[in-house]
Structure formats: structure tokens, C-alpha cells
Amino acid sequence: MPDLRGHGDSDWVRGASYNNLDYVYDIAQLVDQEGLDPVNVIGHSMGGTIASLYAGVFPEKVASLICVEGVGGHWYLATETGPKERIREWIDNTRDLAARSPRRYPSLEEAFQRMQHSNPHLSEDRARHLTIHGSNRNEDGTYTWKFDNYTHSRSPFGLDLEGMTRLWENIDCPTLLLNANQGFAHRIGQDGTEKHFRNASLANVDNAGHWLHHDQFREFIEHTTGFLGRNAR
Numbered sequence: 001m002p003d004l005r006g007h008g009d010s011d012w013v014r015g016a017s018y019n020n021l022d023y024v025y026d027i028a029q030l031v032d033q034e035g036l037d038p039v040n041v042i043g044h045s046m047g048g049t050i051a052s053l054y055a056g057v058f059p060e061k062v063a064s065l066i067c068v069e070g071v072g073g074h075w076y077l078a079t080e081t082g083p084k085e086r087i088r089e090w091i092d093n094t095r096d097l098a099a100r101s102p103r104r105y106p107s108l109e110e111a112f113q114r115m116q117h118s119n120p121h122l123s124e125d126r127a128r129h130l131t132i133h134g135s136n137r138n139e140d141g142t143y144t145w146k147f148d149n150y151t152h153s154r155s156p157f158g159l160d161l162e163g164m165t166r167l168w169e170n171i172d173c174p175t176l177l178l179n180a181n182q183g184f185a186h187r188i189g190q191d192g193t194e195k196h197f198r199n200a201s202l203a204n205v206d207n208a209g210h211w212l213h214h215d216q217f218r219e220f221i222e223h224t225t226g227f228l229g230r231n232a233r
């Protein structure tokens with residue numbers, strides 16, 4: 001399970017935005033260099049977007065796809081602004097991020113409390129697990145989250161919604177679009193986007209937020225293992 005650039009233990013891209021296609025390149029390199037194809041890909045949130053784009057670019061390399069709360073094209077790409085406005089907004093946003101310092105928590109317990117507050121569907125044990133493995137301890141004994149703040153700076157240009165849906169239409173492997181009833185808006189499988197997948201099933205999980213796989217772990221595993229049992233190779 002790779003950490004995408006700017007996340008987990010992977011290197012950061014200093015002072016720059018992160019583009020979805022950079023992530024697709026990273027996955028393409030991983031699959032090719034390790035000789036992993038055909039792969040069964042599971043992605044969550046932005047990872048679901050990246051997984052669906054990779055499967056659309058390299059459909060011959062993907063045996064099955066599970067997209068959990070994948071962030072859909074409307075979220076990233078729907079815009080009526082022109083190129084000047086988009087570039088200026090990107091520059092302003094990146095400058096704002098450059099001025100921010102990662103928040104430091106005096107103790108792991110305070111970081112855990114923040115994790116629980118931000119993700120109220122999590123069990124205490126899972127919130128502690130994510131806090132421990134999602135943070136680094138600093139030289140002064142405080143704790144900060146591992147992800148790079150610049151991951152919040154989106155490139156002003158990239159695939160438009162039409163380009164993204166055309167890639168989805170290339171995907172011919174079995175696909176599970178798994179979303180939470182209390183999750184984010186505009187996820188893959190919503191807004192009519194399921195029609196762009198040739199061989200997709202859609203499932204919704206109740207009493208779960210955007211972190212569906214943590215909030216309702218047992219139900220997530222049941223959906224996942226059932227789907228992979230029928231389709232993985």
C-alpha cells in the first residue's frame with residue numbers, strides 16, 4: 001500500500017502544488033517497476049480519484065477497481081472562471097500555505113483528541129491507531145501530522161470534467177463504487193457519474209462519514225472481500 005507523494009512517509013514536493021496526474025505517474029511507475037499487473041486497485045477519497053484515472057489510462061493493467069468515497073470530477077474540476085482567475089487563485093492559495101506552519105500538538109493525547117473531534121464516527125481504538133501512525137514526533141517533543149500542507153494547493157490546470165469521464169469510460173474491469181450516506185458530496189458514483197463506468201456496481205454504507213473504511217470497518221470488509229472474491233485475479 002503506497003503512500004502518495006506528500007502523504008505518510010513519502011517525500012514532499014517543496015513549495016509546489018500537487019497534481020492528480022503526478023500521482024497517476026507514481027502509481028504507473030510502481031506497477032511497472034515491480035511488475036505488479038494485472039492489479040486489483042482500492043483507493044479512498046483522492047486515492048479513489050487517482051485509482052479511477054489510472055484504470056482509465058491503463059485499463060489492460062487493472063483486473064478490478066474499488067473506489068471508496070472517491071472524489072468526483074465536480075469536486076475538483078467544475079469551474080466557470082477563466083485562466084487568469086484560476087492562476088491568480090492558485091498563486092494566492094500557495095502563498096497562503098507557504099506562510100502556514102504545521103500545527104504542533106504538545107502531546108500525542110492532544111493529537112488524538114483532535115483526530116476524534118474531526119472524525120466523530122471513528123472508534124477510540126481506530127482514532128488512536130491513526131494518530132500514532134499518521135503523526136511524527138518533533139525534536140522538541142511535540143507532534144505534527146505527516147501530510148504536507150501543500151497537498152491542499154491544487155494545480156490551476158489539469159483534466160476537465162469531460163476528460164475525466166472519458167477516461168472512466170475506458171475502464172472495462174469490474175468496479176465497485178462504495179460511498180457513505182453521511183460522506184462528502186460529489187463523489188464518484190453520484191451526480192450521474194456511475195453511468196460512465198461499463199461494469200460498475202454502487203453500494204452505500206450508513207452511519208459512516210468520509211472515512212467509511214474506518215467508520216464501518218466490518219461492513220467495508222464484507223463489501224470488499226465479497227467483490228474481490230468474485231473478481232480478483
